[in-house]
Amino acid sequence: MDDPAARSKWQDDLDLIIEAARQAGEVAFSYFGQAPEVWWKNEGSSPVSAADFAANDRLRDILMKARPHYGWLSEETDDDPDRLARETVFVIDPIDGTRAFINGEKTWCVSVAVVHQGRPVAGVLVAPALEEEFWASAEGPSFKNGMPIRVSGGDGSELLIAADESLIKKFDSPFRERVRRIRHVPSLAYRLAMVADSRIDGTVVKRDSHDWDLAAADLILERAGGRLADLDNRPLTYNRKSVNREVLVAGAEHAISSLLPRLLGGTAG
Structure with a gap:
């Protein structure tokens, strides 16, 4: 991770997943507030909508075409144990916060990560309804809408x-x-x-x-x-x-x- 080639690779992957997440966000947002069809999984405890599947399809089309040698793990795709043999894997939630999404609340996002040897090296969250994007790579700061962000300092009171x-x-x-x-x-x-x-x-x-x-x-x-x-x-x-x-x-x-x-x-x- 310290060599320039590795740094360049993760930046390339970050650029890729940002674009893919934006496109998936556009797909999901086209369903937002439109009462998409909803199904229930995990014995009726977890909702999934037509928007989840459509966003997942867009992500898979873009990402696996660009990186066919990467593994794939997504909430809305049947798990393939082949991913365990891959050094680098896409880890995807096409809509994180589906309950919020189907209830018309804005706090949902498309979540895309590249995981290499067990740790994320590139990650992006796109929240179209809030017009917010967060991203980071393993060798740089975190950004929100292009501006660096930091956690709170805390003064010991609240x-x-x-x-x-x-x-x-x-x-x-x-x-x-x-x-x-x-x-x-x-x-x-x-x-x-x-x-x-x-x-x-x-x-x-x-x-x-x-x-x-x-x-x-x-x-x-x-x-x-x-x-x-x-x-x-x-x-x-x-x-x-x-x-x-x-x-x-x-x-x-x-x-x-x-x-x-x-x-x-x-x-x-």
């Missing part, structure tokens, strides 16, 4: 986080008084982007998130000075056989150092 109210109620009283909770944002990728953009200090991710929810936003957060970690305080490795995750914590360092000990205390159900 901690602004995205987390279930039931979880916050389990925190010790002195800490709970410092915490202010934001209104729920259905898109996990967008919540992580909010941390990267210093709009919130951190978030707790409940178990059963998936790699496609996380990979692009993980890199954007990292290059903005924050972290996404498991409860052992380790970074995530991607392109494993299992794409499901246990409880995670994300934030600026001051938020993680405050949240992690309390989550380890058994408060993260």
